[in-house]
Amino acid sequence: xxxxxxxxxxxxxxxxxxxxxxxxxxxxxxxxxxxxxxxxxxxxxxxxxxxxxxxxxxxxxxxxxxxxxxxxxxxxxxxxxxxxxxxxxxxxxxx
Amino acid sequence: xxxxxxxxxxxxxxxxxxxxxxxxxxxxxxxxxxxxxxxxxxxxxxxxxxxxxxxxxxxxxxxxxxxxxxxxxxxxxxxxxxxxxxxxxxxxxxxxxxxxxxxxxxxxxxxxxxxxxxxxxxxxxxxxxxxxxxxxxxxxxxxxxxxxxxxxxxxxxxxxxxxxxxxxxxxxxxxxxxxxxxxxxxxxxxxxxxxxxxxxxxxxxxxxxxxxxxxxxxxxxxxxxxxxxxxxxxxxxxxxxxxxxxxxxxxxxxxxxxxxxxxxxxxxxxxxxxxxxxxxxxxxxxxxxxxxxxxxxxxxxxxxxxxxxxxxxxxxxxxxxxxxxxxxxxxxxxxxxxxxxxxxxxxxxxxxxxxxxxxxxxxxxxxxxxxxxxxxxxxxxxxxxxxxxxxxxxxxxxxxxxxxxxxxxxxxxxxxxxxxxxxxxxxxxxx
Numbered sequence: 391x392x393x394x395x396x397x398x399x400x401x402x403x404x405x406x407x408x409x410x411x412x413x414x415x416x417x418x419x420x421x422x423x424x425x426x427x428x429x430x431x432x433x434x435x436x437x438x439x440x441x442x443x444x445x446x447x448x449x450x451x452x453x454x455x456x457x458x459x460x461x462x463x464x465x466x467x468x469x470x471x472x473x474x475x476x477x478x479x480x481x482x483x484x485x
Numbered sequence: 486x487x488x489x490x491x492x493x494x495x496x497x498x499x500x501x502x503x504x505x506x507x508x509x510x511x512x513x514x515x516x517x518x519x520x521x522x523x524x525x526x527x528x529x530x531x532x533x534x535x536x537x538x539x540x541x542x543x544x545x546x547x548x549x550x551x552x553x554x555x556x557x558x559x560x561x562x563x564x565x566x567x568x569x570x571x572x573x574x575x576x577x578x579x580x581x582x583x584x585x586x587x588x589x590x591x592x593x594x595x596x597x598x599x600x601x602x603x604x605x606x607x608x609x610x611x612x613x614x615x616x617x618x619x620x621x622x623x624x625x626x627x628x629x630x631x632x633x634x635x636x637x638x639x640x641x642x643x644x645x646x647x648x649x650x651x652x653x654x655x656x657x658x659x660x661x662x663x664x665x666x667x668x669x670x671x672x673x674x675x676x677x678x679x680x681x682x683x684x685x686x687x688x689x690x691x692x693x694x695x696x697x698x699x700x701x702x703x704x705x706x707x708x709x710x711x712x713x714x715x716x717x718x719x720x721x722x723x724x725x726x727x728x729x730x731x732x733x734x735x736x737x738x739x740x741x742x743x744x745x746x747x748x749x750x751x752x753x754x755x756x757x758x759x760x761x762x763x764x765x766x767x768x769x770x771x772x773x774x775x776x777x778x779x780x781x782x783x784x785x786x787x788x789x790x791x792x793x794x795x796x797x798x799x800x801x802x803x804x805x806x807x808x809x810x811x812x813x814x815x816x817x818x819x820x821x822x823x824x825x826x827x828x829x830x831x832x833x834x835x836x837x838x839x840x841x842x843x844x845x846x847x848x849x850x851x852x853x854x855x856x857x858x859x860x861x862x863x864x865x866x867x868x869x870x871x872x873x874x875x876x877x878x879x880x881x882x883x884x885x886x887x888x889x890x891x892x893x894x895x896x897x898x899x900x901x902x903x904x905x906x907x908x909x910x911x912x913x914x915x916x
Contacts, residue, residue, distance in 0.1 A: 394737045397761035432729045434670045434736040434763030454763040457648040458668050461661050462730050473519055475630055477611030481525045484673050484760050485590035
């Protein structure tokens with residue numbers, strides 16, 4: 391099992407504590423209506439995890455701000471996605 | 486209330502090209518970037534194509550942070566443990582002026598931005614634009630995420646990248662479709678300069694590009710790449726998001742498996758990984774280009790889907806569109822014309838006349854064909870590798886028998902009609 395945390399550890403972030411820039415609009419939809427849970431597979435930073443009971447937990451601290459989760463959640467449109475406030479979020483050293 | 490001639494949202498290649506060109510012409514330009522510094526939010530492979538930048542800053546080679554000029558291009562078709570490849574290397578690529586370079590975007594974008602500011606544009610960083618300010622259907626300014634954040638201009642140039650939330654919020658764009666974007670992940674590995682030069686058989690400042698297709702994408706429509714920088718190697722893999730969605734391999738697991746491939750592993754051995762990035766690439770092609778101008782606004786670069794996926798070109802299209810957008814605004818200003826949708830149609834005319842739209846138009850059928858033809862990413866790479874293995878293994882079997890076996894494999898996997906159909910499809914797509 392590849393641990394994405396080991397990769398993210400190399401990155402620089404300025405976390406906007408208490409102000410996540412992405413949120414799940416309605417957690418019940420993830421738990422009850424979504425079969426694919428593609429966010430748990432496709433997010434390149436592994437921000438989405440499924441807790442076993444179908445509940446999706448989102449932690450945006452390692453987010454690479456790519457936009458994948460917003461676009462793949464096309465059936466339910468259940469991801470509220472904004473850019474972090476100016477200056478916050480990922481800070482690419484090399485890009 | 487302070488008003489600008491133009492506001493440029495974003496400080497990537499397209500935004501910088503636009504802001505630079507406008508400022509050079511004497512316009513009052515404000516550029517807004519959400520990152521701590523230009524480049525801190527930007528991701529690319531990255532290859533810089535000289536021509537597009539030369540048309541904006543002819544003497545860029547004097548001080549731009551360039552890594553290596555490319556002297557050799559390899560194309561690999563990979564099976565699980567092997568690859569069949571072709572290489573093009575030429576001494577001509579070693580003669581100045583060089584045609585393309587590897588770059589590190591965080592450094593390059595910072596350099597480009599300095600040029601923009603020297604030309605007279607005002608840059609504000611660490612500021613996210615939350616909305617466009619509209620008067621009816623006309624864009625009259627932008628709303629920044631800080632107090633008193635309303636700023637006005639005659640024209641707003643959207644250079645806000647692939648996600649372009651601003652265009653979506655204003656209703657200019659529908660949400661992106663997963664079939665029109667690729668998700669790419671990559672890492673940068675640091676190695677001593679001499680190690681890179683001996684490993685790739687290159688001299689100081691010379692570079693190699695490897696483009697890959699085959700089993701590394703596990704049947705998904707996508708490609709891998711490896712680029713040599715001065716003291717580092719960038720490598721990554723990207724696949725269409727619609728394909729990623731249909732399977733269970735994470736992007737980082739895909740990257741790990743690619744790095745473990747017997748042909749790739751020794752190239753990065755001993756390196757120190759210093760950054761992991763993920764990024765969307767708009768690869769929908771000509772048919773996926775959205776509305777790119779309207780009353781009071783123009784759209785450039787990734788936001789406008791300006792990527793030639795077949796030739797792995799993007800930053801040159803970004804810079805070219807940024808420059809053409811700026812030239813459009815300059816021309817209208819000179820003629821005393823307003824920034825109306827009808828007048829801004831000049832931007833589309835300029836794009837149509839350039840290589841940018843001509844190339845995208847040429848390959849307009851390609852994304853559709855490839856989406857329907859996973860065999861190009863799995864079956865063929867496997868068959869080609871098996872054929873090479875068979876012909877290159879000396880085992881007492883005569884060559885005619887081997888040829889028959891290879892032919893049987895191809896027909897067995899794809900059928901004669903399938904093979905002919907695929908050849909026809911490719912001919913049409915490249916025609």
